[in-house]
Amino acid sequence: MxxxxxxxxxxxxxxxxxxxxxxxxxxxxxxxxxxxxxxxxxxxxxxxxxxxxxxxxxxxxxxxxxxxxxxxxxxxxxxxxxxxxxxxxxxxxxxxxxxxxxxxxxxxxxxxxxxxxxxxxxxxxxxxxxxxxxxxxxxxxxxxxxxxxxxxxxxxxxxxxxxxxxxxxxxxxxxxxxxxxxxxxxxxxxxxxxxxxxxxxxxxxxxxxxxxxxxxxxxxxxLRENSETDKILSLFQNNYDTITLSELAAKLHYTVPYCSRYLKKNFGSTFSELLRRTRFQRAEELLTGSHMTVCQISDELGYENPESFIRIFKKKYQMTPAQYRVQTSENSADPL
CATH class of the missing domain: 2.60.120.280 (Regulatory protein AraC)
Known part of the structure; x- marks a missing residue:
């Protein structure tokens, strides 16, 4: 038009x-x-x-x-x-x-x-x-x-x-x-x-x-490849289930204190905050686009147990992962 x-x-x-x-x-x-x-x-x-x-x-x-x-x-x-x-x-x-x-x-x-x-x-x-x-x-x-x-x-x-x-x-x-x-x-x-x-x-x-x-x-x-910030985002995206601050610092050849300061300065977030956001993004994808159970998703994301995952997820989304999945499923199946 x-x-x-x-x-x-x-x-x-x-x-x-x-x-x-x-x-x-x-x-x-x-x-x-x-x-x-x-x-x-x-x-x-x-x-x-x-x-x-x-x-x-x-x-x-x-x-x-x-x-x-x-x-x-x-x-x-x-x-x-x-x-x-x-x-x-x-x-x-x-x-x-x-x-x-x-x-x-x-x-x-x-x-x-x-x-x-x-x-x-x-x-x-x-x-x-x-x-x-x-x-x-x-x-x-x-x-x-x-x-x-x-x-x-x-x-x-x-x-x-x-x-x-x-x-x-x-x-x-x-x-x-x-x-x-x-x-x-x-x-x-x-x-x-x-x-x-x-x-x-x-x-x-x-x-x-x-x-x-x-x-x-x-x-x-x-795009110009391998900028430091892109490298960090990639490390989070590819290792969200296991990565620790010490491992991230080692991969970047930083000391742990310098790595913490670098994340805060360039991302405005701590290591834990960045890791949690990355896991939330992946959780959304798995809950809406896979048949994995909540326990399996919790394990995939690297949480110690499903209870920890459910508690953190509910604090962010005001509902449990299972409720989130049901709600999105019901919305997609609304009658004409």
């Missing part, structure tokens, strides 16, 4: 500022500077989406769309999901893997999982991120098969090493381009709670990706 005045009117929804944006508009700081580093689980992103959209999300939602706040000091963050950053108005600076991409209105960047990055909307710019949970790629595998080879390999590669690419879409958006409407439609579909919503989101995402490929403006770039 073309970028009609009606579509432009819809996008004015984003002109309403949050209390946080209004505060920093009146008390400006240099929001281009990072104010810390955080690792998000899917649950964390869902909480942000609920605050953004003002409604409760389906527990098994596999795609989220979140607007980046203007004027607010931004955190550097990372997560285990694919992210599409789209600029609807103005320009946005995205810094990651020692690279910097400045995106202008109508441009888009596709980032692989595990990339620490900092996003800075310039001034009154509007930038949105689309986060894709691995379950969407699994549940909609045959739909994703229709993607061109370069994107199919990017989204379905099973190892981090195979995802050492990112994509940038740069093009002046013509008046008849469907791209702004497709992004807006994804944003609005997030509000739906019926059992077909995830299927609709998957189809809409594929449609958006095809629009990008058809434009012939989707550029492939390589």
């Amino acid at each position: 073309p970028n009609t005045p009606k579509t432009q009117e819809f996008f004015r929804l984003f002109d309403v500022m949050t209390k946080e944006e209004l505060y920093y508009l009146e008390h400006p700081v240099n929001s281009s500077l990072s104010s810390g580093n955080i690792s998000f689980s899917w649950y964390d992103l869902q909480q942000r989406a609920e605050a953004e959209h003002g409604c409760s999300m389906r527990h098994n939602r596999s795609l989220l769309v979140i607007r980046h706040l203007r004027y607010v000091p931004n955190q550097t963050y990372s997560h285990a999901f694919f992210e599409l950053l789209y600029v609807q108005r103005g320009e946005c600076v995205c810094t990651f893997a020692h690279k910097k991409e400045t995106l202008r209105a109508g441009e888009l960047c596709i980032l692989p999982p595990l990339q620490k990055h900092h996003i800075y909307p310039v001034g009154d710019s509007i930038a949105l991120s689309i986060f894709i949970h691995p379950s969407m790629l699994t549940d909609s595998f045959f739909t994703f098969l229709h993607l061109p080879d370069m994107l199919l390999h990017f989204f379905t590669a099973s190892t981090r090493e195979a995802r050492q690419q990112y994509f940038v879409f740069r093009s002046r958006i013509p008046d008849n381009s469907p791209l702004p409407f497709q992004v807006l439609s994804l944003y609005l579909e997030i509000h739906k709670s019926d059992s077909l919503s995830d299927t609709m989101l998957s189809s809409m995402l594929i449609s958006l990706l095809i629009t990008l490929v058809r434009s012939e403006e989707l550029l492939i770039h390589s």
Whole structure:
């Protein structure tokens, strides 16, 4: 659908500022500077989406769309999901893997999982991120098969090493381009709670990706490998069941005290906090995408016993792992 005045009117929804944006508009700081580093689980992103959209999300939602706040000091963050950053108005600076991409209105960047990055909307710019949970790629595998080879390999590669690419879409958006409407439609579909919503989101995402490929403006770039922070994230992701602070320090050739300080300075978290977030991300994946028992998942994550896992999980999610699985299963099986 073309970028009609009606579509432009819809996008004015984003002109309403949050209390946080209004505060920093009146008390400006240099929001281009990072104010810390955080690792998000899917649950964390869902909480942000609920605050953004003002409604409760389906527990098994596999795609989220979140607007980046203007004027607010931004955190550097990372997560285990694919992210599409789209600029609807103005320009946005995205810094990651020692690279910097400045995106202008109508441009888009596709980032692989595990990339620490900092996003800075310039001034009154509007930038949105689309986060894709691995379950969407699994549940909609045959739909994703229709993607061109370069994107199919990017989204379905099973190892981090195979995802050492990112994509940038740069093009002046013509008046008849469907791209702004497709992004807006994804944003609005997030509000739906019926059992077909995830299927609709998957189809809409594929449609958006095809629009990008058809434009012939989707550029492939390589990531610089082996930065220290990327190496640390990889060690957590690949050894979350057994790794200790001493082992991490040894692998990095650090002393234990220096390793602790490095994690706090560069990730804004302690070793225990980073390990817990990594385990939470993996627990979500196993509870929603496998038939493993809670005991098996507890063992897979490296907990001493299931009781410890259940207690820590319940403190984070306000429900037990079994209740979480049942709830997401019931949501996916809602009657038409």
